Amino acid sequence: MATPREIKRRIRSVRNVRQITKALESVAASRVRRAQQMVEATRPYAQRARELLASVASLAGGETRHPLLTFRPEVKAADVILISADRGLAGAFNSNVARAAFDFGRSYGKPVRYITIGKKGREFIYRRGGQIVADFSGMPSRPTLLDTTPATRAAIGDFLNGVVDEVYLIYTEFVSSAQQRPVAKRLLPLVTEELLSGVARTGPRPAYEFEPDPAEILNTLLPRLTEMQVYQAVLESIASFYTAQRIAMRNATDNASDLIVAYTLSYNKARQAAITNELLDIASGAEALRQAAQEA
Secondary structure (H helix, E strand, O other): OOOHHHHHHHHHHHHHHHHHHHHHHHHHHHHHHHHHHHHHHHHHHHHHHHHHHHHHHHHHHHHOOOHHHOOOOOOOOEEEEEEOOOOOOOOOHHHHHHHHHHHHHHHHOOOEEEEEEOHHHHHHHHHOOOEEEEEOOOOOOOOOHHHHHHHHHHHHHHHHOOOOOEEEEEEEEEEEOOEEEEEEEEEEOOOHHHHHHOOOOOOOOOOOOOOOOHHHHHHHHHHHHHHHHHHHHHHHHHHHHHHHHHHHHHHHHHHHHHHHHHHHHHHHHHHHHHHHHHHHHHHHHHHHHHHHHHHO
């Protein structure tokens, strides 16, 4: 059994840990609000961009076969853009999304190359022997489109050069403060039917006049839409990470408080046992003196 001094030292250590986890919980709570605001602010823009692209692609019709819209019947390889975090202390957040990407690669049936955004996902894939062709760790807590564009352009370059025939995006979608889930979406090719399926078909479609022509607009709009999808996924992942970290740190703080209560109870029991032993020694000594006096 541990001595009272050892138990007291453990109590101090757990209290220090509780201070750290409580501070991290407060930081994560403040950051998740900002991240959630960024997600909600960019979602309408991404949706409108998809609607505009669907309209332009439908008007272009068979006249334009943009490479990013071209479906390849024979798929030989694929890129997977894996979005995770650079830090831990967020429960199973990083392992869930990284495991989803790794399982996707094993079940894909064709060679899969990974483009990682986030150190934790890169380390997970590397330890399991996955092929990592590019890494973009060190993403700021409030990224801009310029921060995520290099990863998107790397994937677009592989697709246009014929290195891969499909590009998938795997990240953690922010559903609510209580739910975040890993999702896998095909990023390339941007098939027109898939774009049209995400556009509301009720009511008349808006009439656009294109200058110079729909084909040239597609050349500019398609890469931008692809970049926007990756940027939106990064924002979703950041909001999910801070939410998971806040929950994990709150649970750690609660566990530390419970552990302090348990250690305090053990400390009091140990002190009581020590006092009882001392009283027994005193009583035994007094009894021995009394018996010696009677014999004398």
